[in-house]
Amino acid sequence: MSKAIADVKPGSPVAALPVRLAANTASTEPGLARNPGMKLDLGFLESLRNVNRSALERRAATLAKRRSIKADNQAAWLLRALSCMDLTTLNSNDTDERVRRLCAKALNPLRKDIAAGLGLGETVIRPAAVCVYHPFVATAVEALHGSRVHVAAVSTSFPHGLAPLETRIREIELSVAAGADEIDVVIPRGLVFEARWPQLYDEIVAFRAACGEAHLKVILGTGDLATLRNVMLAAMVAMMGGADFVKTSTGKESVNATLPVGLAMVRAIRAYFEQTGQMIGFKPAGGISTAKSALDWLILMKEELGRPWLEPELFRFGASSLLTDIERQLEHHVSGGRYSANHRHAMA
Numbered sequence: 644m645s646k647a648i649a650d651v652k653p654g655s656p657v658a659a660l661p662v663r664l665a666a667n668t669a670s671t672e673p674g675l676a677r678n679p680g681m682k683l684d685l686g687f688l689e690s691l692r693n694v695n696r697s698a699l700e701r702r703a704a705t706l707a708k709r710r711s712i713k714a715d716n717q718a719a720w721l722l723r724a725l726s727c728m729d730l731t732t733l734n735s736n737d738t739d740e741r742v743r744r745l746c747a748k749a750l751n752p753l754r755k756d757i758a759a760g761l762g763l764g765e766t767v768i769r770p771a772a773v774c775v776y777h778p779f780v781a782t783a784v785e786a787l788h789g790s791r792v793h794v795a796a797v798s799t800s801f802p803h804g805l806a807p808l809e810t811r812i813r814e815i816e817l818s819v820a821a822g823a824d825e826i827d828v829v830i831p832r833g834l835v836f837e838a839r840w841p842q843l844y845d846e847i848v849a850f851r852a853a854c855g856e857a858h859l860k861v862i863l864g865t866g867d868l869a870t871l872r873n874v875m876l877a878a879m880v881a882m883m884g885g886a887d888f889v890k891t892s893t894g895k896e897s898v899n900a901t902l903p904v905g906l907a908m909v910r911a912i913r914a915y916f917e918q919t920g921q922m923i924g925f926k927p928a929g930g931i932s933t934a935k936s937a938l939d940w941l942i943l944m945k946e947e948l949g950r951p952w953l954e955p956e957l958f959r960f961g962a963s964s965l966l967t968d969i970e971r972q973l974e975h976h977v978s979g980g981r982y983s984a985n986h987r988h989a990m991a
């Protein structure tokens with residue numbers, strides 16, 4: 644057991660967390676059944692229409708303030724955040740070489756001296772997945788071979804989702820054929836504005852079928868959806884259609900993952916769980932770049948959905964630069980309070 648985990652005091656928030664940090668834990672738990680989806684239930688959707696925005700905003704504001712996480716507890720939570728990360732590069736100037744470097748970072752996310760300072764020993768803690776555009780899937784699969792780090796591909800005409808349905812489905816099939824075992828699809832936001840729930844549902848069902856064994860994450864593009872009610876209804880339709888995860892944002896909208904949006908989505912997840920018994924994953928993504936914000940999201944998950952959701956099978960951060968700050972904070976922890984410059988960390 645790592646020092647960071649072993650030192651956690653009984654009764655502390657981390658002691659309450661499921662600690663499965665030995666080795667990369669990103670593979671699908673044998674016990675966790677995939678979401679088969681359900682028939683589109685417009686009556687159930689109707690029952691979710693009354694979303695109290697100001698109550699959600701108040702709750703989001705108190706969540707982060709209510710707990711302070713210190714010292715070893717904080718290190719343990721940050722390692723948890725690392726293990727729940729989809730380390731991402733989604734830039735128009737991505738290259739195979741950049742993706743190889745990202746994969747190398749995923750394989751060795753912490754500098755040796757930091758890992759040693761944390762007392763990790765032989766324990767390997769890695770991000771859950773590397774997330775790339777389709778042309779880089781094969782490169783990532785090769786670079787990560789044998790590591791158990793998943794390869795996620797953004798798909799269905801990311802980030803807008805506006806190509807013909809046949810094209811979007813084919814894109815999924817090609818990424819799966821290239822070796823992606825997780826597919827992040829985007830929904831056309833107009834279907835939500837026009838409340839075309841049957842069409843959105845049918846598209847998700849088709850995406851899920853095209854994924855086969857690959858896990859399906861459905862990106863709502865919440866910054867485009869205008870209301871928390873839209874967010875909640877779109878999340879519910881995605882789950883009814885068979886999503887394994889619902890994800891906030893592409894990282895390309897002007898507003899990305901926010902805590903009120905996250906609350907609306909996790910409450911939809913809870914409602915779906917109460918209705919079906921199925922546990923659906925949640926992936927906040929876009930603009931999450933500081934260790935402090937990562938802790939806020941972990942607290943939100945723990946408070947709203949509880950311990951079982953704090954595993955890579957059910958929670959991910961989609962983030963391109965979060966790892967740099969996590970590594971920096973962990974260095975601060977092991978060095979007794981010294982910060983290094985960002986450029987000392989390989990992802991900076």
Ligand SMILES: O=C[C@H](O)COP(=O)(O)O
Nearest residue numbers: 893894929930961962963
């Ligand atoms: O899905 C992941 C996001 O695109 C990452 O966004 P970010 O670059 O703001 O961290």
